[in-house]
Amino acid sequence: MNRYQFLWKKIAWALFTILFVVVLNFFLFRILPGDPVRSGTRDPRLKKDAQEALRIRFGLDKPVIPCFETLNPIKPGDCAVNPFETQFFLYLRNLTQGELGYSFHTNRPVADVLGERLWNTILLIGAGQLLSIVIGVLFGMFAAWKARTSIDYGALITGLVAWSLPTFWLGIILLFWGSNNGFPIGGKATPGISSFPFLYQAGDVFKHMILPTITYTIVYMGEYLLVMRSSLLDVLAEDYILTAKAKGLTTFQILKDHALKNAMLPIVTIIAINLGFTVAGAIQIESVYSWPGLGGAVYEALERRDYPVLQGVFLLIAVSVVLANLIADLTYSFLDPRVQAD
Amino acid sequence: MKQVGEKKTMTDEFILEVQDLKKYFKAGRPGWFSRGENFIHAVDDVSLKLKRGEVVALVGESGCGKSTLSLTLMGLEEATEGTILFEGNDITHLNDRERKSLRQRIQMIFQDPYESLNPTQTIEEIVSEPLVVHGLAPSLDERRERVRRALEDAGLKPAESYMQRFPHQLSGGQRQRVVIAGALVLEPHLLLADEPVSMLDVSIRAEIINLLADLRQSRGISVIFITHDLGTVGYFADRVAVMYLGRIVEIGKMIEVLESPQHPYSQALLSVIPVPNPRLRKKRVILQGETPNPIDLPTGCRFHPRCPVAIERCKSIDPQLIELSETHRAACILLAK
Numbered sequence: 001m002n003r004y005q006f007l008w009k010k011i012a013w014a015l016f017t018i019l020f021v022v023v024l025n026f027f028l029f030r031i032l033p034g035d036p037v038r039s040g041t042r043d044p045r046l047k048k049d050a051q052e053a054l055r056i057r058f059g060l061d062k063p064v065i066p067c068f069e070t071l072n073p074i075k076p077g078d079c080a081v082n083p084f085e086t087q088f089f090l091y092l093r094n095l096t097q098g099e100l101g102y103s104f105h106t107n108r109p110v111a112d113v114l115g116e117r118l119w120n121t122i123l124l125i126g127a128g129q130l131l132s133i134v135i136g137v138l139f140g141m142f143a144a145w146k147a148r149t150s151i152d153y154g155a156l157i158t159g160l161v162a163w164s165l166p167t168f169w170l171g172i173i174l175l176f177w178g179s180n181n182g183f184p185i186g187g188k189a190t191p192g193i194s195s196f197p198f199l200y201q202a203g204d205v206f207k208h209m210i211l212p213t214i215t216y217t218i219v220y221m222g223e224y225l226l227v228m229r230s231s232l233l234d235v236l237a238e239d240y241i242l243t244a245k246a247k248g249l250t251t252f253q254i255l256k257d258h259a260l261k262n263a264m265l266p267i268v269t270i271i272a273i274n275l276g277f278t279v280a281g282a283i284q285i286e287s288v289y290s291w292p293g294l295g296g297a298v299y300e301a302l303e304r305r306d307y308p309v310l311q312g313v314f315l316l317i318a319v320s321v322v323l324a325n326l327i328a329d330l331t332y333s334f335l336d337p338r339v340q341a342d
Numbered sequence: 343m344k345q346v347g348e349k350k351t352m353t354d355e356f357i358l359e360v361q362d363l364k365k366y367f368k369a370g371r372p373g374w375f376s377r378g379e380n381f382i383h384a385v386d387d388v389s390l391k392l393k394r395g396e397v398v399a400l401v402g403e404s405g406c407g408k409s410t411l412s413l414t415l416m417g418l419e420e421a422t423e424g425t426i427l428f429e430g431n432d433i434t435h436l437n438d439r440e441r442k443s444l445r446q447r448i449q450m451i452f453q454d455p456y457e458s459l460n461p462t463q464t465i466e467e468i469v470s471e472p473l474v475v476h477g478l479a480p481s482l483d484e485r486r487e488r489v490r491r492a493l494e495d496a497g498l499k500p501a502e503s504y505m506q507r508f509p510h511q512l513s514g515g516q517r518q519r520v521v522i523a524g525a526l527v528l529e530p531h532l533l534l535a536d537e538p539v540s541m542l543d544v545s546i547r548a549e550i551i552n553l554l555a556d557l558r559q560s561r562g563i564s565v566i567f568i569t570h571d572l573g574t575v576g577y578f579a580d581r582v583a584v585m586y587l588g589r590i591v592e593i594g595k596m597i598e599v600l601e602s603p604q605h606p607y608s609q610a611l612l613s614v615i616p617v618p619n620p621r622l623r624k625k626r627v628i629l630q631g632e633t634p635n636p637i638d639l640p641t642g643c644r645f646h647p648r649c650p651v652a653i654e655r656c657k658s659i660d661p662q663l664i665e666l667s668e669t670h671r672a673a674c675i676l677l678a679k
Contacts, residue, residue, distance in 0.1 A: 238457060242452065244460075247445065249471075257471075261462050
């Protein structure tokens with residue numbers, strides 16, 4: 001198989017996956033029990049006709065699909081209904097036009113809500129990912145290089161402990177520590193900061209990011225460290241490393257030219273998968289630090305049965321995970337010539 | 343080729359002289375209750391001389407120390423005791439820089455061509471790497487020319503059609519040729535071939551051995567050919583050394599060892615080589631028992647627990663190599679007359 005065939009096959013699979021998610025997305029949330037209108041307004045005084053008006057406004061009066069009025073609980077309906085007048089068709093049609101709908105709760109366009117939240121998440125999780133990758137991979141390499149010494153065992157234990165720490169628990173501990181040491185402990189910026197100059201605002205956001213980023217870095221660094229270490233140790237035991245030694249390469253040359261490129265393969269996979277989920281945010285960290293990211297948005301939208309927001313978030317997550325995997329596959333085929341042969 | 347020490351070596355008859363070489367490995371850490379440390383006697387008192395342009399085959403079962411011996415000669419393992427002279431210079435203990443310059447002259451072919459090539463490098467990168475590392479052939483054209491020549495010498499013709507390929511696109515025999523080309527490109531004086539054909543199909547083995555024989559003819563390379571398969575020895579070895587548990591038990595001209603083996607172990611090894619002609623088949627000597635533990639060696643002759651002709655004295659006397667003819671020696675007290 002040549003490189004283009006490989007590429008097209010991977011892209012076709014990615015598109016198929018996204019299509020599947022689009023369909024799944026719609027039904028997944030509509031099977032959940034609860035009424036979006038009632039849980040969205042939370043006001044018992046809301047009159048029947050006002051509720052009905054809301055239903056019509058959001059298109060919830062239309063059948064979900066032909067033969068089914070609603071999916072929660074399943075309420076059979078008219079099968080003779082025009083399929084183009086169902087929620088499912090409208091959802092698909094809107095999606096093809098790039099229309100994600102309006103939040104049931106805030107009445108704002110979903111795209112706006114997500115856009116704002118997305119940047120917050122990328123800022124926080126991106127910084128955390130970057131730090132944990134750099135620190136984890138470097139320490140993992142160092143541990144493998146110094147295999148079976150106290151440095152190695154120290155790194156191994158640190159990695160295992162860090163990886164096993166419950167995120168929310170570490171977050172709470174750091175929160176306590178931070179609140180006693182003058183760190184801002186919640187939110188993304190100090191209220192009222194928006195009237196200050198840009199640099200001042202940026203500094204404020206940076207301060208707010210410190211604690212959640214440290215939490216995220218500690219937890220994820222362990223994973224990278226452990227995988228990098230074991231992967232590099234595997235490669236260093238390969239015969240071609242001994243061959244390289246016999247050819248007269250120095251330890252540094254062996255690491256640089258032979259070991260790292262091969263040992264990076266599993267890391268690339270993990271990075272790609274984790275980067276895909278970067279968009280999903282870290283619900284635990286965002287909750288502990290009240291960070292206005294996507295993870296928080298999912299949590300809130302679930303509580304309120306805010307279908308359009310949930311659909312939007314899930315679509316975004318699915319697309320980014322699929323894209324990240326696609327990139328991983330392509331990087332893999334670039335790093336490892338054997339991949340294309342399969 | 344001008345190299346340091348050439349003046350001295352040209353007059354020397356021997357390219358490699360190994361004297362009383364020992365390589366012990368620590369066997370685990372000493373426990374609280376164990377007395378002292380345990381050692382695996384992987385190579386124990388091996389002496390060997392190799393003439394310029396000569397091929398010596400090292401034969402023995404797995405675990406007899408032949409691979410450890412080659413790794414020690416290569417400097418990939420540090421010798422515990424003894425000396426190794428290469429072209430008249432002591433190479434037993436060298437610092438990194440001396441070791442590196444030595445690597446140009448001693449090269450090694452490893453056993454498994456499926457594992458000893460980096461899967462992410464092209465054939466050209468693999469073969470040219472030694473040149474880059476040693477700073478030979480600095481210009482790209484020159485390097486490419488030497489790579490091409492090495493590949494064609496190793497039987498990969500036309501070399502251009504292989505250079506851009508990856509190891510996984512080649513067969514086992516072709517890969518082993520790439521490994522050989524990677525060793526040849528430095529124009530070594532001594533080649534250590536550690537079971538170069540054991541991982542290959544039988545149909546390919548003869549080709550690779552013929553290739554090594556040709557290279558020895560055309561380039562005058564000395565070869566230490568390590569194998570557990572006596573059947574492949576006859577093709578091109580000048581001399582054969584039989585190893586058992588870290589020792590050489592018999593050494594002699596190929597014809598002497600293969601036609602009239604004197605040590606009971608060599609006799610047993612040779613008796614189990616399949617002979618195509620049924621009328622020429624001899625009685626097979628099947629050795630009983632396992633190879634003894636190299637940590638806790640038997641007293642006296644190492645071979646006595648499995649030896650079909652052992653006598654009482656074998657348990658106490660550790661036999662030395664006895665000269666049977668000018669070229670043929672074996673270590674067995676029954677041969678002492």
